Amino acid sequence: MTATTAPTPSGDTILEAKAVTKAFGGLVAVREVDLAIPRGGIVSLIGPNGAGKTTTFNMVNGQLRADSGSIQLNGQELVGRKPREIWHMGVGRTFQIAETFASLTVVENVQMALLSQDGQLFSMWRRAAQHRRDEAMAVLELVGMSAQAERSCNVLAYGDVKRVELAIAMANKPKLLLMDEPTAGMAPKERNELMALTKRLVIESGMSVLFTEHSMDVVFAYADRIIVLARGRLIAEGAPLEIRDNAKVQEVYFGSGKTFEKLNAEVAGETA
Amino acid sequence: MSAFARLRETASQHRTMSVLIGWVIVGLGLPILASVPPLSVLQPTTLWIDGFSKAGIYVLLALGLNIVVGLAGLLDLGYAAFFAIGSYAYAFGASPQIGLHIPFWPMLLVGAAAAAMFGILLGAPTLRLRGDYLAIVTLGFGEIVPAVFLNARSVTNGTNGIGGILPPSAPGLIFTPVNPSGFYITMVLILALVMVAIYRLQDSRVGRAWMAIREDELAAASSGVNTVTTKLLAFALGASTAGLAGVFGASKLGYVGPEQFGFTVSFTVLAMVVLGGMGNVWGVAIGAFVLFEIQTVFLKQLNTFVHNLGIGFLANVNFLDYQYLLYGLALVGMMLVRPEGLFPSGRRRRELHDEPDDLGADEQGDDPSTRSVETA
Numbered sequence: 001m002t003a004t005t006a007p008t009p010s011g012d013t014i015l016e017a018k019a020v021t022k023a024f025g026g027l028v029a030v031r032e033v034d035l036a037i038p039r040g041g042i043v044s045l046i047g048p049n050g051a052g053k054t055t056t057f058n059m060v061n062g063q064l065r066a067d068s069g070s071i072q073l074n075g076q077e078l079v080g081r082k083p084r085e086i087w088h089m090g091v092g093r094t095f096q097i098a099e100t101f102a103s104l105t106v107v108e109n110v111q112m113a114l115l116s117q118d119g120q121l122f123s124m125w126r127r128a129a130q131h132r133r134d135e136a137m138a139v140l141e142l143v144g145m146s147a148q149a150e151r152s153c154n155v156l157a158y159g160d161v162k163r164v165e166l167a168i169a170m171a172n173k174p175k176l177l178l179m180d181e182p183t184a185g186m187a188p189k190e191r192n193e194l195m196a197l198t199k200r201l202v203i204e205s206g207m208s209v210l211f212t213e214h215s216m217d218v219v220f221a222y223a224d225r226i227i228v229l230a231r232g233r234l235i236a237e238g239a240p241l242e243i244r245d246n247a248k249v250q251e252v253y254f255g256s257g258k259t260f261e262k263l264n265a266e267v268a269g270e271t272a
Numbered sequence: 273m274s275a276f277a278r279l280r281e282t283a284s285q286h287r288t289m290s291v292l293i294g295w296v297i298v299g300l301g302l303p304i305l306a307s308v309p310p311l312s313v314l315q316p317t318t319l320w321i322d323g324f325s326k327a328g329i330y331v332l333l334a335l336g337l338n339i340v341v342g343l344a345g346l347l348d349l350g351y352a353a354f355f356a357i358g359s360y361a362y363a364f365g366a367s368p369q370i371g372l373h374i375p376f377w378p379m380l381l382v383g384a385a386a387a388a389m390f391g392i393l394l395g396a397p398t399l400r401l402r403g404d405y406l407a408i409v410t411l412g413f414g415e416i417v418p419a420v421f422l423n424a425r426s427v428t429n430g431t432n433g434i435g436g437i438l439p440p441s442a443p444g445l446i447f448t449p450v451n452p453s454g455f456y457i458t459m460v461l462i463l464a465l466v467m468v469a470i471y472r473l474q475d476s477r478v479g480r481a482w483m484a485i486r487e488d489e490l491a492a493a494s495s496g497v498n499t500v501t502t503k504l505l506a507f508a509l510g511a512s513t514a515g516l517a518g519v520f521g522a523s524k525l526g527y528v529g530p531e532q533f534g535f536t537v538s539f540t541v542l543a544m545v546v547l548g549g550m551g552n553v554w555g556v557a558i559g560a561f562v563l564f565e566i567q568t569v570f571l572k573q574l575n576t577f578v579h580n581l582g583i584g585f586l587a588n589v590n591f592l593d594y595q596y597l598l599y600g601l602a603l604v605g606m607m608l609v610r611p612e613g614l615f616p617s618g619r620r621r622r623e624l625h626d627e628p629d630d631l632g633a634d635e636q637g638d639d640p641s642t643r644s645v646e647t648a
Contacts, residue, residue, distance in 0.1 A: 061494070087496040099491035101484050103619040112484050116496040121481040122505065124473055128480040152619075168495060 014039045014176055014208045015060070020069035022055050029055040031232045032069070037176065042202055042209045044223035046216075048252060051229040053212040057178050060210070061093050062086040073176065088117075092174030096181040098165040102154040106145055106164050109153060110136040113171035136171065142204075143167045143197060159190035163197070170201060179211035183218055191215070195222045220244070228252070287471045294554070295464035303456070314573060322452040327564040328459035329521045333537075334544040334560035335466055335553065336513025341542065342550035342617075343474060344506035345486030346399070347407040350414020352537035354511040356530075357390050358383035358518020360421055363434040363528045369427075376440030380462075380519050387515025388508040390417075395507035399500055402489070414538050422530040433529025437522050447523075455524055462520065463557075466513060470553055473509070482506055483619070536596065540567075543599050547606060549613025558615060567595060 017035040021028065030052040037043050045053050058064040060071055062083035071078045078086055087093075101109050114132045115121055140146040143163045148156065153164060162182065169177055182198065183191040195218055202209055213219050219226060219240070226243040228236040230252040236243055243249055283290040305311055306320035333355060340348045361383040365374040374382075398409045421428045428434060439447040445454035473479050481502045484492040493499050522528045540563070548559020571591045578586050591598075606613070 083493055084496050084498055087494060093494050095490070095494075099488050099494070101487040101491060103487060104480075104483060108480070112480060112492075112497070113495045115477050115480060120477045121497060121502060123477040124505075125476055127475050128477045129475065131477065168491075172496070 012039050013037065015071070015073055015210070017060070017071045018069055020056070020059060020066045020071060022052075022059060022064060022067050028232050030059070030066075030229075033229070033232075033234045035227060035234075037208050037210055038225070039208055040202065040206050041224045042199065042211070042222055043225045043227060044219045045210060045212045045227050045229065046214075046219055047229035050231070052232040053229055054180065056229070057093070057180055057210075057212065060086075060176075061091055061178055087172065090173070090175035091178065092169035092172055092176070093178045094162070094165045094169055094180065094182060096184050098158070098161045100153045100161055100164050100168065103152055105150050105152050106156070106167075107133065107136050107140060107149040109164055110139050110167050110171050113168045117172055139167050139171045142170065142201065159186055159194065162186070162190075162194055166194075166198070166201075170205070173205070174207050177207055177209045179209060181212055181214060183213065183215060191218060192221075198222070287475070288468050291468050291471055292464055295460055295467070299457075299460040299464075314569070318450065318452065321456050322449070323565070323568055325452055325455040325459045325524060326568070327561050328456075328463055329517050329524070330541065330544060330564045331463060331557050331560040332459075332466060332517040332520070333514055333541045334548065334556045335463075335470055336510045336517070337541050337545050338510075338550065338553065338556045339470065339473070339482075339513065340506050340510035341545055342552075342556065343479065343486065344482040344503060346503060346506060347403065348410045348507075348510070349407050349535075349538055349542070350410040350412065350417075351510070351514060351541055352533045352535070353394075353414045353417035354387040354391060354514035355518045355521070355537065356417050356421060356528075356533035357387045357511075358515030359522040359528045359532070360428065360434075360518075361386045361515070362519040362522040363437050364427075366438040366523070367434055368436050369429075369434045373438060376438070376519070376523055377442075380516055383519035384512040384515040387518065388512035391508040391511025392504060395504045399503045399507065411535075414535060418530040418533045421533075428530070431529065431531070433527055433531075435527045437526045437528065439526065440523050455520075459520065462516060466516065467553060467557070474553070478502065478505060539596075540599070543603055546603060547613060549616040551617035551619060552613070552615050555613060555615025555617070559613065563599075567592075571595060 013036050015035065015037040017033065019032045019034060020030060021032055022030045033052070033056065035056075045056065047053055055064060059066045060078065062078065062081050062085070066079045069079070073086075073089055073091060076089065078089070078091075081089075101112065104112070108128075111128065111131055111133065114136060115128060118132075120126070120131065137146055137149060140149055143166050145160060145163050145167060148160065153161060156164065179198070183194060186194065198209060198211075199222055201207070211223075223240060226236075226238065226240055227234060228243060228246075228249050235252060236246045236249050238246070302324050303317070303321060306324070307317045311320060333351065336354075337348065337351050340346050340351070362376075362379050364370055365372050365379045365382060366376065394410070394413050398406060401409060422430055424430075440454065440458060441447065442454065442458070445457060447454035447458075481492070481497050484495070484497055485499055485502060489499055521532075541560070544560035544563050545556050546559075547563060548557070549555030574591050575589075578589065578591070610616075
């Protein structure tokens, strides 16, 4: 890992990534990407398939270790830490295909996060059932799932599973929530409900959200800022309207009639 | 059925009490059952009691493996290794081999601790592996351990094994081949305590973590669960139960040898867990008991019965030879028809079938102990 500049936590940035690079063998999935997520902001990370969105997520959440560069949460370095430690520092995550504990009930799912937060998971004698149950119910109330608290997760509709996943993440009171394609596989109505809920949670809790998304209507409706990746590089960043009018972004999404070699040469020329 | 549901409800609220009552019923019921026809006609009551104590060894093994496979969802194909370690621990501690004569009761703890230690030694480097890969490593470990006991001739006598192992002793109890009542009572006692502990573990916080890892390791890890240490704990506790079984087994037989701990033991115990119903403590116990009795009593009786029929080609068939074929068929059939096992836990049933919630019986399926008596 290369030496990084001293942490400079500015009051309004929760996450700051500098020159982050990750290669898998010869393929550089993410090359020297800089990110800044404003506190309380909803930032969307978009780009075509293979742009490096998921790799970036995995580096922030610790599942992958960046080859070089630095990622700081509130001025604390995340590179080199385990996913578990990063979770305890306040980075939550939801997945493209919702990850919940299928045979546990909804409220037990949320209790998992609370037990884990308290470092209680090695207790072999004390019972789990009543641990901070009221708090778990309060979180479920927040996402509108308290009526189904006693049902097991594998009988829920997918939209509700996504809400449970969100509740598990919220139980840890995250400072930053990473959402990997939160609305994938959902009907338009459910999509808007989930994103409106997310927006409400951001306003109420003051957390920040970084999400990837393929459906542009969701991105432009809910993101305060948009970051565009293409082939591992950051090609644009700005408010939704700026991005919409950005020629380079349009090229990446709709094509320019040029070959990839030419495109690469141009991008390389500009960043050099 | 509602009376039955109420009974279940009460049992799950007072778990420790209901488990202990269950074992009092089983402990008294089995000898009574063995002393009246039809069982007393098949073989003498003492032989039944002796068989029940041996069956207890397998029930104990199955309960331990259930922690690893049923609760934490880790496939362990070399579980017999920990059984071997417990057995040899007692053989070293209480036989003329080294000249130590440590009493049975403290050795129970020593055997369990030794097995748990090896569980951690095996688990620490391998539990980062998932699914099939973990199964392969445990399979290897299961082969290595008996091979070590076989080849360390100067300490273990190789194939000859270690004989002259002391039986337990306790005031008022008799531990002889002629009167195995002491063994039987000891085993029922151990099983009752182990089962109370396992139920407690299952409802505990670490039990929740095991379930979370079994369901979805990725989600567990991203909810801050320390997956490696949690799995290690399951491995160690499962191994320690096998260690208890090993100490008891060695004291019961008075002999240990490397041939007792082959793959067939690991496989048989796994089949018991799967057939009984992974994750359901009573289900696994019943599965183990039934399979053991089929293997040791039913197939022998079937041989006698069929040979007495005097039908030409059947006269030379030995059903004991087809034991593992029958296990295999039973397992395949089970996977097709009832993958959750004979007595599944509520959670497991919900996982495998998208049934609507079964309110009232939703806690870990809790089959009343009286069933084990009927199935005997």
